[in-house]
Amino acid sequence: MPGRLANRTALITGGGGGIGAATGRLFAEEGAAVALVDSDPAGVESAAEAIRKAVHGAAVRPVVADGAQETDARRAVDDAVAHFGALHCVVNVAGIRLYTPLVEADAKDWERILGVNVLATAYTCKAAIPHLRAAGGGTIVNVSSVYGVMGRAGMGQYDTTKAALLGFTRALAVEEAPHRIRVNVVCPGGTITPYHIRRAAESGVSESQLRASRQRDNLLGRFAEPREVAYPILFFACEESSFITGATLMVDAGRSIL
Ligand SMILES: NC(=O)c1ccc[n+]([C@@H]2O[C@H](COP(=O)([O-])OP(=O)(O)OC[C@H]3O[C@@H](n4cnc5c(N)ncnc54)[C@H](O)[C@@H]3O)[C@@H](O)[C@H]2O)c1
Numbered sequence: 001m002p003g004r005l006a007n008r009t010a011l012i013t014g015g016g017g018g019i020g021a022a023t024g025r026l027f028a029e030e031g032a033a034v035a036l037v038d039s040d041p042a043g044v045e046s047a048a049e050a051i052r053k054a055v056h057g058a059a060v061r062p063v064v065a066d067g068a069q070e071t072d073a074r075r076a077v078d079d080a081v082a083h084f085g086a087l088h089c090v091v092n093v094a095g096i097r098l099y100t101p102l103v104e105a106d107a108k109d110w111e112r113i114l115g116v117n118v119l120a121t122a123y124t125c126k127a128a129i130p131h132l133r134a135a136g137g138g139t140i141v142n143v144s145s146v147y148g149v150m151g152r153a154g155m156g157q158y159d160t161t162k163a164a165l166l167g168f169t170r171a172l173a174v175e176e177a178p179h180r181i182r183v184n185v186v187c188p189g190g191t192i193t194p195y196h197i198r199r200a201a202e203s204g205v206s207e208s209q210l211r212a213s214r215q216r217d218n219l220l221g222r223f224a225e226p227r228e229v230a231y232p233i234l235f236f237a238c239e240e241s242s243f244i245t246g247a248t249l250m251v252d253a254g255r256s257i258l
Contacts, residue, residue, distance in 0.1 A: 003031030004238040009084040011035040011077060013067050013124055014094030016043030018193020019143065022226035023091055023233050024060065025051045030234060033059035035080035037124075038094065039066045059084070067094050067120030068112075070127075077127035087131040088138045089237040092121040095143065095161075102156035110157060117161035118168070125172060129181065137180025141236040142169050143229075146189045146252040162187075166248055173246030182245035184236040189252030190214055192223040219254030 010027050014020035015036025024034045028051050036051075038044035041064045048062040061083050065076035081087050096116045098109055121142055132138030147155065148162035169185040176183060190196075192211065200210040215221045232251045235241050250256050 003029065004234065004240065005089070006031035008088040008238075009033045009035070009080065009086055010089035010091060010237065011037060011080045011087060011124070011128065012091040012093060013037045013076075013120060014092075014143075015062070016040045016045075016047045017093065018195060018226045019188065019191060019229050020091075020093035021047035021050070023093065023230040024048075025054060026227060026230040026234055027089075027237070028055040028058040028060060030238070032089070033061075033084045035061045035063055035076070035084065037063045037065050037067065037076040037080075039064065067124055068115035070119075070123045073120060073123035074127040077124065077131065081131050086135050087128055088135050089141070090124060090128045090132070090138070091141045091143070091233055091237065092124055092165075093143045094120055096158075097155065098157045099154055100157065101154060105157050113157045113161055114164075117158070118164045121165060121168065125183075129176065129179075132176075132181050133179045138182075139237045139241075140172065140176075140181060140183040141233050142183070142185040143233070144169075144185050144187045144248075146187050146250065146255045148187050149248075149250075149256055169248070170246050177245060182236075182241070184241070184244060184247045184249065186229065186232050186236065186249045186251050187256070188224060188229045189218055189250075189255040190223045191226055191229055193226055196223075217255060218252060218258070222253070224251065224253065 010032045016038035044062040048060045063076045065072040067073045144165040145162040147159040173183040
Protein backbone atom coordinates (compact mmCIF):
# COMPACT_ATOMS: atom_id res chain seq x y z
CA MET A 1 0.00 0.00 0.00
CA PRO A 2 1.44 3.44 -0.85
CA GLY A 3 2.15 5.61 2.18
CA ARG A 4 0.01 8.59 3.15
CA LEU A 5 2.70 10.91 1.78
CA ALA A 6 3.77 8.93 -1.28
CA ASN A 7 5.06 11.22 -4.06
CA ARG A 8 5.14 14.15 -1.65
CA THR A 9 8.06 16.28 -0.57
CA ALA A 10 8.09 17.77 2.92
CA LEU A 11 10.30 20.37 4.55
CA ILE A 12 10.59 20.15 8.34
CA THR A 13 12.29 22.91 10.32
CA GLY A 14 13.85 21.91 13.62
CA GLY A 15 14.43 18.54 11.96
CA GLY A 16 17.48 17.89 14.09
CA GLY A 17 15.49 18.05 17.34
CA GLY A 18 13.23 15.60 19.13
CA ILE A 19 9.80 16.28 17.59
CA GLY A 20 11.22 17.37 14.22
CA ALA A 21 13.34 14.24 13.80
CA ALA A 22 10.45 11.98 14.84
CA THR A 23 8.24 13.75 12.31
CA GLY A 24 10.89 13.34 9.62
CA ARG A 25 11.10 9.62 10.31
CA LEU A 26 7.31 9.14 10.28
CA PHE A 27 6.98 11.14 7.06
CA ALA A 28 9.73 9.03 5.45
CA GLU A 29 7.92 5.87 6.57
CA GLU A 30 4.81 7.24 4.87
CA GLY A 31 6.68 7.71 1.60
CA ALA A 32 7.63 11.40 1.66
CA ALA A 33 10.95 12.79 0.52
CA VAL A 34 12.06 14.88 3.47
CA ALA A 35 14.24 17.98 3.82
CA LEU A 36 15.29 18.38 7.45
CA VAL A 37 16.25 21.99 8.17
CA ASP A 38 18.08 22.94 11.35
CA SER A 39 20.65 25.43 12.62
CA ASP A 40 22.52 22.63 14.39
CA PRO A 41 24.74 20.89 11.78
CA ALA A 42 25.56 17.82 13.89
CA GLY A 43 21.97 17.37 15.07
CA VAL A 44 20.43 17.54 11.61
CA GLU A 45 23.09 15.28 10.08
CA SER A 46 22.62 12.58 12.71
CA ALA A 47 18.79 12.81 12.47
CA ALA A 48 19.03 12.32 8.69
CA GLU A 49 21.41 9.39 9.11
CA ALA A 50 19.12 7.75 11.69
CA ILE A 51 16.15 8.02 9.30
CA ARG A 52 18.17 6.53 6.42
CA LYS A 53 19.11 3.61 8.66
CA ALA A 54 15.58 3.06 9.95
CA VAL A 55 13.59 3.52 6.74
CA HIS A 56 14.67 1.53 3.72
CA GLY A 57 15.06 3.76 0.66
CA ALA A 58 14.30 6.97 2.57
CA ALA A 59 15.03 10.19 0.65
CA VAL A 60 16.28 12.61 3.29
CA ARG A 61 18.23 15.80 2.82
CA PRO A 62 19.73 17.62 5.81
CA VAL A 63 19.97 21.38 5.35
CA VAL A 64 21.78 23.67 7.78
CA ALA A 65 20.02 27.02 8.05
CA ASP A 66 19.05 29.60 10.66
CA GLY A 67 15.36 30.07 9.96
CA ALA A 68 15.32 33.35 11.88
CA GLN A 69 17.27 34.88 8.98
CA GLU A 70 14.98 35.37 5.99
CA THR A 71 17.75 34.70 3.47
CA ASP A 72 18.59 31.41 5.21
CA ALA A 73 14.95 30.32 5.32
CA ARG A 74 14.64 31.01 1.61
CA ARG A 75 17.88 29.18 0.85
CA ALA A 76 16.62 26.11 2.74
CA VAL A 77 13.34 26.08 0.82
CA ASP A 78 15.12 26.60 -2.51
CA ASP A 79 17.56 23.81 -1.68
CA ALA A 80 14.71 21.37 -0.98
CA VAL A 81 12.91 22.28 -4.19
CA ALA A 82 16.11 22.09 -6.25
CA HIS A 83 16.96 18.71 -4.74
CA PHE A 84 13.54 17.04 -4.81
CA GLY A 85 11.86 18.95 -7.66
CA ALA A 86 8.77 20.19 -5.78
CA LEU A 87 7.39 20.97 -2.34
CA HIS A 88 4.01 19.87 -0.94
CA CYS A 89 4.22 20.04 2.87
CA VAL A 90 5.92 22.36 5.33
CA VAL A 91 6.19 21.64 9.05
CA ASN A 92 7.50 24.41 11.28
CA VAL A 93 8.94 22.77 14.38
CA ALA A 94 12.08 24.83 15.14
CA GLY A 95 11.85 26.57 18.47
CA ILE A 96 13.84 27.78 21.46
CA ARG A 97 12.93 28.36 25.10
CA LEU A 98 13.82 31.13 27.52
CA TYR A 99 13.16 30.99 31.24
CA THR A 100 13.14 34.66 32.22
CA PRO A 101 10.17 36.22 34.03
CA LEU A 102 8.50 38.85 31.84
CA VAL A 103 9.41 41.69 34.17
CA GLU A 104 13.10 40.90 33.62
CA ALA A 105 12.95 40.09 29.89
CA ASP A 106 15.32 42.20 27.81
CA ALA A 107 15.14 43.38 24.21
CA LYS A 108 17.90 41.12 22.92
CA ASP A 109 16.17 37.99 24.20
CA TRP A 110 12.78 39.16 22.91
CA GLU A 111 14.29 39.60 19.46
CA ARG A 112 15.96 36.20 19.61
CA ILE A 113 12.90 34.22 20.66
CA LEU A 114 10.52 36.09 18.36
CA GLY A 115 13.04 35.48 15.56
CA VAL A 116 13.16 31.71 15.95
CA ASN A 117 9.68 30.91 17.22
CA VAL A 118 7.62 33.31 15.09
CA LEU A 119 9.64 34.91 12.28
CA ALA A 120 11.34 31.68 11.17
CA THR A 121 7.87 30.19 10.63
CA ALA A 122 6.74 33.31 8.76
CA TYR A 123 9.87 33.38 6.58
CA THR A 124 9.72 29.65 5.82
CA CYS A 125 6.05 29.89 4.85
CA LYS A 126 6.69 32.96 2.71
CA ALA A 127 9.48 31.20 0.80
CA ALA A 128 7.56 27.92 0.49
CA ILE A 129 4.12 29.17 -0.54
CA PRO A 130 4.95 29.93 -4.19
CA HIS A 131 6.17 26.33 -4.52
CA LEU A 132 3.09 24.90 -2.79
CA ARG A 133 0.87 26.97 -5.09
CA ALA A 134 2.88 25.77 -8.10
CA ALA A 135 2.27 22.18 -6.98
CA GLY A 136 -1.49 22.85 -7.05
CA GLY A 137 -1.81 23.20 -3.29
CA GLY A 138 -0.26 21.80 -0.15
CA THR A 139 -0.22 21.71 3.62
CA ILE A 140 1.49 23.72 6.33
CA VAL A 141 1.61 22.48 9.91
CA ASN A 142 2.89 24.76 12.64
CA VAL A 143 4.00 23.57 16.06
CA SER A 144 2.88 25.76 18.94
CA SER A 145 2.48 24.51 22.53
CA VAL A 146 -0.19 23.86 25.12
CA TYR A 147 1.19 27.08 26.64
CA GLY A 148 0.03 28.93 23.56
CA VAL A 149 -3.42 28.75 25.17
CA MET A 150 -2.52 28.66 28.88
CA GLY A 151 -0.82 31.07 31.23
CA ARG A 152 2.00 30.21 33.62
CA ALA A 153 4.88 31.93 35.39
CA GLY A 154 8.47 31.87 34.16
CA MET A 155 8.28 31.25 30.40
CA GLY A 156 6.20 34.21 29.30
CA GLN A 157 8.35 35.06 26.29
CA TYR A 158 8.10 31.51 24.94
CA ASP A 159 4.38 31.36 25.67
CA THR A 160 3.83 34.67 23.87
CA THR A 161 5.53 33.33 20.74
CA LYS A 162 3.48 30.14 20.86
CA ALA A 163 0.24 32.13 21.13
CA ALA A 164 1.38 34.22 18.16
CA LEU A 165 1.62 31.06 16.05
CA LEU A 166 -2.09 30.42 16.58
CA GLY A 167 -3.01 33.80 15.09
CA PHE A 168 -0.48 33.40 12.30
CA THR A 169 -1.94 30.00 11.43
CA ARG A 170 -5.51 31.29 11.25
CA ALA A 171 -4.62 34.31 9.12
CA LEU A 172 -2.50 32.25 6.73
CA ALA A 173 -5.26 29.63 6.42
CA VAL A 174 -7.65 32.37 5.29
CA GLU A 175 -5.15 33.92 2.88
CA GLU A 176 -4.06 30.66 1.26
CA ALA A 177 -7.37 28.78 1.07
CA PRO A 178 -7.98 30.07 -2.50
CA HIS A 179 -4.65 28.45 -3.44
CA ARG A 180 -5.64 25.08 -1.95
CA ILE A 181 -3.09 25.37 0.83
CA ARG A 182 -4.35 24.19 4.21
CA VAL A 183 -2.69 25.58 7.34
CA ASN A 184 -3.12 24.05 10.79
CA VAL A 185 -1.35 24.13 14.14
CA VAL A 186 -0.70 21.51 16.80
CA CYS A 187 -0.19 22.36 20.47
CA PRO A 188 1.86 19.66 22.18
CA GLY A 189 1.99 19.18 25.91
CA GLY A 190 5.16 17.99 27.64
CA THR A 191 7.05 15.71 25.27
CA ILE A 192 10.08 13.76 26.39
CA THR A 193 12.65 14.93 23.88
CA PRO A 194 16.46 14.87 24.25
CA TYR A 195 16.28 18.61 25.03
CA HIS A 196 14.29 17.97 28.23
CA ILE A 197 16.34 14.94 29.21
CA ARG A 198 19.57 16.95 28.80
CA ARG A 199 18.21 19.93 30.71
CA ALA A 200 16.99 17.76 33.58
CA ALA A 201 20.36 15.99 33.76
CA GLU A 202 22.07 19.39 34.08
CA SER A 203 20.12 20.00 37.28
CA GLY A 204 20.72 16.49 38.60
CA VAL A 205 17.33 15.04 37.63
CA SER A 206 17.39 11.63 35.96
CA GLU A 207 15.17 10.65 33.04
CA SER A 208 13.04 8.40 35.27
CA GLN A 209 12.59 11.21 37.83
CA LEU A 210 11.65 13.53 34.98
CA ARG A 211 9.06 11.09 33.66
CA ALA A 212 7.59 10.61 37.15
CA SER A 213 7.26 14.40 37.55
CA ARG A 214 4.48 14.48 34.98
CA GLN A 215 2.16 12.10 36.78
CA ARG A 216 -0.40 14.69 37.89
CA ASP A 217 0.18 17.18 35.10
CA ASN A 218 -2.33 15.83 32.57
CA LEU A 219 -5.12 13.29 32.24
CA LEU A 220 -2.86 10.50 31.01
CA GLY A 221 -0.28 11.06 33.74
CA ARG A 222 2.82 11.02 31.58
CA PHE A 223 4.90 12.81 28.94
CA ALA A 224 4.24 12.28 25.24
CA GLU A 225 6.81 10.45 23.17
CA PRO A 226 7.89 12.53 20.13
CA ARG A 227 6.17 10.10 17.77
CA GLU A 228 2.83 10.77 19.51
CA VAL A 229 3.18 14.38 18.39
CA ALA A 230 4.41 13.38 14.93
CA TYR A 231 1.19 11.46 14.19
CA PRO A 232 -1.14 14.48 14.54
CA ILE A 233 1.32 16.45 12.42
CA LEU A 234 1.15 13.71 9.78
CA PHE A 235 -2.66 13.86 9.90
CA PHE A 236 -2.62 17.57 9.09
CA ALA A 237 0.03 17.11 6.40
CA CYS A 238 -1.79 14.40 4.46
CA GLU A 239 -5.12 14.06 2.67
CA GLU A 240 -6.88 12.46 5.64
CA SER A 241 -7.43 16.00 7.00
CA SER A 242 -8.65 17.31 3.62
CA PHE A 243 -11.58 19.31 5.13
CA ILE A 244 -9.56 20.89 7.95
CA THR A 245 -7.82 24.25 7.76
CA GLY A 246 -7.19 27.00 10.29
CA ALA A 247 -7.56 24.48 13.11
CA THR A 248 -5.76 24.34 16.45
CA LEU A 249 -5.32 20.81 17.75
CA MET A 250 -4.40 20.21 21.38
CA VAL A 251 -1.99 17.27 21.63
CA ASP A 252 -1.71 17.59 25.38
CA ALA A 253 -3.41 14.63 27.10
CA GLY A 254 -6.02 17.05 28.41
CA ARG A 255 -3.51 19.42 30.07
CA SER A 256 -5.37 22.48 28.82
CA ILE A 257 -8.77 21.46 30.24
CA LEU A 258 -7.52 21.00 33.79
N1 LIG B 1 9.17 18.93 23.94
C1 LIG B 1 8.12 19.52 24.48
O1 LIG B 1 7.74 19.24 25.63
C2 LIG B 1 7.32 20.53 23.68
C3 LIG B 1 6.04 20.90 24.15
C4 LIG B 1 5.33 21.85 23.43
C5 LIG B 1 5.86 22.40 22.29
N2 LIG B 1 7.10 22.03 21.86
C6 LIG B 1 7.63 22.65 20.65
O2 LIG B 1 7.98 21.65 19.73
C7 LIG B 1 9.12 22.08 19.00
C8 LIG B 1 10.21 21.02 19.08
O3 LIG B 1 10.48 20.74 20.42
P1 LIG B 1 11.63 19.69 20.84
O4 LIG B 1 11.38 19.34 22.26
O5 LIG B 1 11.75 18.66 19.80
O6 LIG B 1 12.86 20.69 20.85
P2 LIG B 1 14.37 20.56 20.38
O7 LIG B 1 15.10 21.63 21.09
O8 LIG B 1 14.82 19.14 20.51
O9 LIG B 1 14.24 20.90 18.82
C9 LIG B 1 14.19 22.16 18.31
C10 LIG B 1 15.12 22.20 17.11
O10 LIG B 1 15.05 23.49 16.53
C11 LIG B 1 16.34 23.83 16.14
N3 LIG B 1 16.50 25.27 16.01
C12 LIG B 1 16.62 26.18 17.00
N4 LIG B 1 16.78 27.40 16.49
C13 LIG B 1 16.74 27.27 15.14
C14 LIG B 1 16.84 28.18 14.07
N5 LIG B 1 17.05 29.50 14.28
N6 LIG B 1 16.76 27.70 12.80
C15 LIG B 1 16.59 26.39 12.59
N7 LIG B 1 16.48 25.48 13.55
C16 LIG B 1 16.55 25.92 14.83
C17 LIG B 1 17.26 23.28 17.21
O11 LIG B 1 18.60 23.15 16.77
C18 LIG B 1 16.59 21.95 17.50
O12 LIG B 1 17.13 20.90 16.71
C19 LIG B 1 9.54 23.43 19.56
O13 LIG B 1 8.98 24.46 18.76
C20 LIG B 1 8.91 23.42 20.93
O14 LIG B 1 8.63 24.73 21.37
C21 LIG B 1 7.84 21.09 22.54
